[in-house]
Amino acid sequence: MTTDGYPPPPQNPHLPDGPGYGAPQGGPYGFPGQGFGDRGFGDQGFGGRTPAGLLPRLGARMLDSLVVGLPMGLLTFVVALSTHSFVYDLLMSALTGAVAFGYWTYFESTRGTTPGKKLLGLSVVAPDGGRPTFEQAAKRNAFEALQILTGVPLLGWVADLIYLIVCIGIAVTIGQNPSRQGFHDVFAGGTRVVRS
Known part of the structure; x- marks a missing residue:
């Protein structure tokens, strides 16, 4: 069990453990520290400046x-x-x-x-x-x-x-x-x- 009370995610036996393997690491879309809005498109892409609608x-x-x-x-x-x-x-x-x-x-x-x-x-x-x-x-x-x-x-x-x-x-x-x-x-x- 993890600290939040849920079982750990299953690991793929064909991939080694570690960063970049198995379950996505980092942000919600698998990019370290980046969600949809942080990858150069979305709300905070352009050097911290918000694109105008x-x-x-x-x-x-x-x-x-x-x-x-x-x-x-x-x-x-x-x-x-x-x-x-x-x-x-x-x-x-x-x-x-x-x-x-x-x-x-x-x-x-x-x-x-x-x-x-x-x-x-x-x-x-x-x-x-x-x-x-x-x-x-x-x-x-x-x-x-x-x-x-x-x-x-x-x-x-x-x-x-x-x-x-x-x-x-x-x-x-x-x-x-x-x-x-x-x-x-x-x-x-x-x-x-x-x-x-």
């Missing part, structure tokens, strides 16, 4: 979209009042897409967070736990560049549809991935959004 990330994305969208919407409105032509529509959609892509890429690569993420206590980390490189930030936000095509007839609605599908795909993969990484994080080499 879908809702805070969505809130941060909406705040950042306002920061980008309001000035660009105002500029587009002013341009449309002064002159309305196909060329200016193309120019404004290209400018809006470039600004959106540049905004997220710049802030994540230079600060590790965007204003919206910072307001909600979130930051983006590279696979090594540091700040993402410019390339990693550009890859994880590449889908924002789809907005460049929104002013092109026929191609614009296809770009909008692809953008929507990508956003839904990111949300689904964040929800299903134990480390709360969207496929854009995986595409960027393993970036993560964590609580600061």
